[in-house]
Amino acid sequence: MTLLDSDTGPAPLTFSVTRNLAAATTAEREEILANPGFGQKFTDHMVDICWSVNGGWHRPRVQPYGPISLDPAAAVLHYGQEIFEGIKAYRHEDGSIHTFRPDQNGRRLQRSARRLALPELPVEYFLQSLRELIAVDGAWVPSGADQSLYLRPFMFAKEAFLGVRPAQKVAYYLIASPAGAYFSGGVKPVSIWLSEDYARAGKGGTGAAKTGGNYAASLLPQSEAYENGCDQVVFLDQDRNVEELGGMNVVFVYKDGTIVTPESPSILEGITRDSILQLARDRGHKVEGRAVSLTEWREGVASGDIVEVFACGTAAVVTPIGVLKGADFLDEQPTGELALSLREELTDIQYGRREDTHGWLTRLDA
Numbered sequence: 001m002t003l004l005d006s007d008t009g010p011a012p013l014t015f016s017v018t019r020n021l022a023a024a025t026t027a028e029r030e031e032i033l034a035n036p037g038f039g040q041k042f043t044d045h046m047v048d049i050c051w052s053v054n055g056g057w058h059r060p061r062v063q064p065y066g067p068i069s070l071d072p073a074a075a076v077l078h079y080g081q082e083i084f085e086g087i088k089a090y091r092h093e094d095g096s097i098h099t100f101r102p103d104q105n106g107r108r109l110q111r112s113a114r115r116l117a118l119p120e121l122p123v124e125y126f127l128q129s130l131r132e133l134i135a136v137d138g139a140w141v142p143s144g145a146d147q148s149l150y151l152r153p154f155m156f157a158k159e160a161f162l163g164v165r166p167a168q169k170v171a172y173y174l175i176a177s178p179a180g181a182y183f184s185g186g187v188k189p190v191s192i193w194l195s196e197d198y199a200r201a202g203k204g205g206t207g208a209a210k211t212g213g214n215y216a217a218s219l220l221p222q223s224e225a226y227e228n229g230c231d232q233v234v235f236l237d238q239d240r241n242v243e244e245l246g247g248m249n250v251v252f253v254y255k256d257g258t259i260v261t262p263e264s265p266s267i268l269e270g271i272t273r274d275s276i277l278q279l280a281r282d283r284g285h286k287v288e289g290r291a292v293s294l295t296e297w298r299e300g301v302a303s304g305d306i307v308e309v310f311a312c313g314t315a316a317v318v319t320p321i322g323v324l325k326g327a328d329f330l331d332e333q334p335t336g337e338l339a340l341s342l343r344e345e346l347t348d349i350q351y352g353r354r355e356d357t358h359g360w361l362t363r364l365d366a
């Protein structure tokens with residue numbers, strides 16, 4: 001019996017594969033993997049899938065990594081119709097390659113697409129793209145401590161048209177970049193600058209979508225953070241509630257063990273945060289998603305009610321916040337054991353050192 005597509009999801013795509021004849025040699029690759037840094041080196045191949053109003057998703061390809069040719073009138077260059085994802089592939093001790101909760105990234109890409117009036121890539125195609133890239137570039141997944149292959153799916157409006165409306169031609173791409181340990185020499189607390197003059201998102205805006213525009217808007221406040229001697233910037237919303245950092249969610253730990261994270265329609269729903277909070281629930285912590293005002297944060301730290309503050313996201317996993325600095329104050333933040341112990345539990349699962357009781361891992365190389 002043949003099942004209908006609607007029962008089984010879309011039929012799998014058949015990717016054409018063009019091998020990179022100028023691929024890195026084993027020695028060149030090993031040299032890069034020995035010290036990959038972050039986001040500077042890329043694997044030998046990339047995946048792309050086209051979309052058009054009439055043709056839907058078509059021409060799935062694996063091709064040599066390299067420059068993209070774009071019409072100068074491509075809508076993305078003018079109106080910023082673009083979204084992306086960030087997800088890692090981990091090599092386990094036995095050599096197998098796994099990724100973490102990719103269905104969540106696939107679904108978030110769809111939510112971002114909806115907000116940016118882009119087409120929704122079926123989650124099945126998203127997963128297929130990860131597998132296709134690993135099939136040709138699996139050797140690029142490093143095996144050193146805390147190393148991974150950072151996967152960067154993205155989608156943009158490529159139609160050449162200067163009128164303002166959703167583009168009728170779109171491209172989805174997947175590239176990959178080997179990543180070293182985010183913190184060389186151990187995890188250390190970061191200092192955070194409180195941005196008072198700038199917001200990263202507004203009510204009804206694109207704050208919950210993973211879109212380049214949010215990052216573009218965060219660059220100036222981020223330089224303000226550097227000028228004030230801080231590593232990162234934290235944003236408030238119009239009611240002076242805490243939102244998040246430029247690319248990481250914020251989590252507060254209270255004296256009674258309760259864990260609170262700011263929740264609002266303008267905050268990006270991090271998959272790292274969701275996973276960390278689940279692990280905390282498993283340990284018996286009470287977890288709350290709600291508004292946290294700047295006043296609650298500062299008074300909570302001053303009174304000792306808040307015992308730890310940390311940030312989380314795929315790239316750095318979990319980072320304790322050591323200092324909150326504003327134009328006229330500097331609050332040392334209490335640091336405890338919970339952030340680092342949750343970080344260790346999460347990375348143990350990701351690297352296959354601990355049982356994956358939630359079924360979060362997906363094997364990519366088989």
Ligand SMILES: *Cc1c(COP(=O)(O)O)cnc(C)c1O
Nearest residue numbers: 247248249268270271272313314
């Ligand atoms: C990607 C991102 C995060 C973290 O999400 P993860 O799924 O944990 O990587 C947090 N905030 C913003 C603005 C982001 O773009």
